[in-house]
Amino acid sequence: MTFLHWAILFPFLFAFMVPFLYKTFRKIHTGWFVLPLPICLFIFFLQFLPGVKYKEGIVQTVKWIPSLGIDFAVYVDGLSLLFALLITGIGSLVVLYSIYYLSKEKEQLNAFYVYLLMFMGSMLGVVLTDNTIVLYTFWEITSFSSFLLIGYWHYRERSRYGALKSMLITVFGGLSMLGGFILLYIMTGTFSIRETIAQSSSIADNGLFIPALILLLLGAFTKSAQFPFYIWLPDAMEAPTPVSAYLHSATMVKAGIYLVARFTPVFAGSAEWFWIVSLFGIFTLFWGSFHAVKQTDLKAMLAFSTVSQLGMIMSLLGVGSAALLFDHFEFYSVAILAAIFHLINHATFKGSLFMVAGIVDHETGTRDIRKLGGLMSLMPITFTIGLIGAFSMAGLPPFNGFLSKEMFFTGMIRVLNMDVFQTETWGFLLPVLAWIGSIFTFIYSMMFVFKTFAGKLQLENLPKKPHEAPIGMLIPPIVLASLVVIFGFFPNLLAYSLIEPAMKSVMPSVLKDGEHFHIHISHWHGFTAEFWMTVGVVVLGIFLYLTASKWKRVYDLQPKWMTLNQLYDHSLKTAGKTSNRLTSFYMTGFIRDYLIYIFAFMIMAVGATMIIKQSISFAADDAAPVGIYELILSIVMIAGSITAVLARSRLTAIIALSSVGYSLALFFVLFRAPDLALTQLVIETISTALFLLAFYFLPELQKKDKTRRFRLVNFIISAGVGGIVTLLAISASSERTGKTxxxxxxxxxxxxxxxxxxxxxxxxxxxxxxxxxxxxxxxxxxxxxxxxxxxxxxxxxxxxxxxxxx
Known part of the structure; x- marks a missing residue:
């Protein structure tokens, strides 16, 4: 086991220690014991920056199930290292934030940090493993641990509802993804992601290529909250704010983004991949931003904005996948560059905004923007952090969000220059929806900061008297907001240390040995189409923000019953009712009915197998001859069995059944097995005595009228079981091919x-x-x-x- 393997397993191992630390050191917040782990892991992964910059990647393998080709292989390249740094870096800040957000007197901190560490370890496993089956294992652990984190306040109905919703949708996607992995294995003969990518050119014409593509995208779309699977993310906001800041801005929802980016070399170049990823992503951008504007809860607004931003990154990956088809790939690969750069930017500004929402809730007692306002003077530091994050999210200079948003526009516009996949027909949808979605992004960004911190202070509507948060709660969002500013003023800081290696991972085939992507990110490119699109976003966004009260009625046009949430709820209720009816149908409470189900299934399963395999045989060349004694004993056993069934008194039935057992003992005597005969005699005697004792306490045997159908079913099942067992015994004896x-x-x-x-x-x-x-x-x-x-x-x-x- 190497250090890389231990880096994945350490969070799980430390999770076992948390309950003991919590119980032993009750006066110390458990988060202080947890905090060093993500910090050490972040520092550990930083040492791989030079390696991924100059090498293809680092692979370390431990055999797990070699007979099935399943190895615990850890692969560190630019893409996996980027996600590992996000997971551990943001994780460190979230743990520090949670120390001040969660009270050690009121909360079960042992459970919280166990769940959080489980999630951290599983996310590291997802992004670092090279084996698809191992990836799926960690993928489902992320679903399970996020279910526990979202439902952390389990005494709240909405928390339980959101946790269940997220797990049902993401686990469905995970199972679909597993199906895609199995199809890829059938096509390539390997579970290794690197080897699958190496064979990508040979599987494009395979009949399983498209089904594998669709199944894999189902896993990615459900995890990264793409339309129509996004409905779990807003309900997941019932989790504590540290969970929202970690899972739903920087890590879990990015798992689907990682999956698409990782398998882009396999599926890029196909029209299906280009259109599905691009169109679903760009529509998710528009849909999420459009619905974020109508939200009144700060975290709900951020949830829909996360859906929108994830759609933006997804659409960029879809558009960028076509770059592999062009000789001048750098002209079109700007979409991949924008996707990776915005991945980093989104983690910084969205993480800080979630923490700001948590601070507002923590210090005022509410997240409802209708009750908030005027907090700028009372919470100046929080306001400054929120202003930086919101302006970056809106795509305003000089912050990092402006840079990646400009590249986003560039990537969408360059779709119009492509001459593949009929982009000249439908390609215009991408820049149009990108521009409209960006307008709504601007609006909800302004609403977040100005509805909360500007305007009139409404102290009478606030459950708590607001004041600035403690410094410990402010440090994490200050760090993230500082990165927003730093990456805005120095955009090329990570260009060749992290962004370019990640681009190489997404597009490994476009560069020759020793070549590099030429990355130069700047604020000004002249009076380009992107510039005028940004001007239009700002002008129209300000106008719509100021006149929101007049046009917000458009949201009332959609009937409340005609929503995806209503469809989900109705499906769940229908499934429950159908399940209850089905269960009531076969769970009758009668042992006879259950035996009928069991025996009927056995008859059909064994009988069908014997017929299909043609294993019914009556060859008896080496069978022993049947003597007079065997024949007499057989007749006695048959007579005893029939008598036991037809007997009208329990005593008669017991005697008849005993005759069958004692006759079997005589068979053992005839076959020279005296020890078995003695055992059978002892067991039969004890059984008979027990039957008699039990029947003594039972009420009188009463004869009930049985219908003809009742008797017919009993006869068919009995005859079927007897016939199948007999055929099975005869076939097993006559078809013996080797030594017993x-x-x-x-x-x-x-x-x-x-x-x-x-x-x-x-x-x-x-x-x-x-x-x-x-x-x-x-x-x-x-x-x-x-x-x-x-x-x-x-x-x-x-x-x-x-x-x-x-």
């Missing part, structure tokens, strides 16, 4: 077991543990029977001890 295990036992019972009685050696030595467990089960059953008898006969003593004798 019986010969092995006969040859080795004395040398290995030290006994000549083969049956006893099998029970005591060869099957020693099996026999031990059987005895254990019987002992447990005996204790249970004894306990019930004591409860039955205890009477008053039992009632006095708090147990009522039913």
């Amino acid at each position: 295990i019986a010969e092995y036992f006969l040859e080795t019972s004395y040398s290995l077991g030290g006994g000549y009685n083969v049956v006893n050696v099998i029970l005591v030595d060869f099957r020693g543990f099996d026999t031990l467990f059987e005895i254990t089960v019987l002992a447990i059953a005996a204790l249970a029977v004894y306990s019930m008898i004591r409860l039955r006969t205890g009477g008053k003593d039992v009632e006095e001890n708090g147990f009522k004798n039913e």
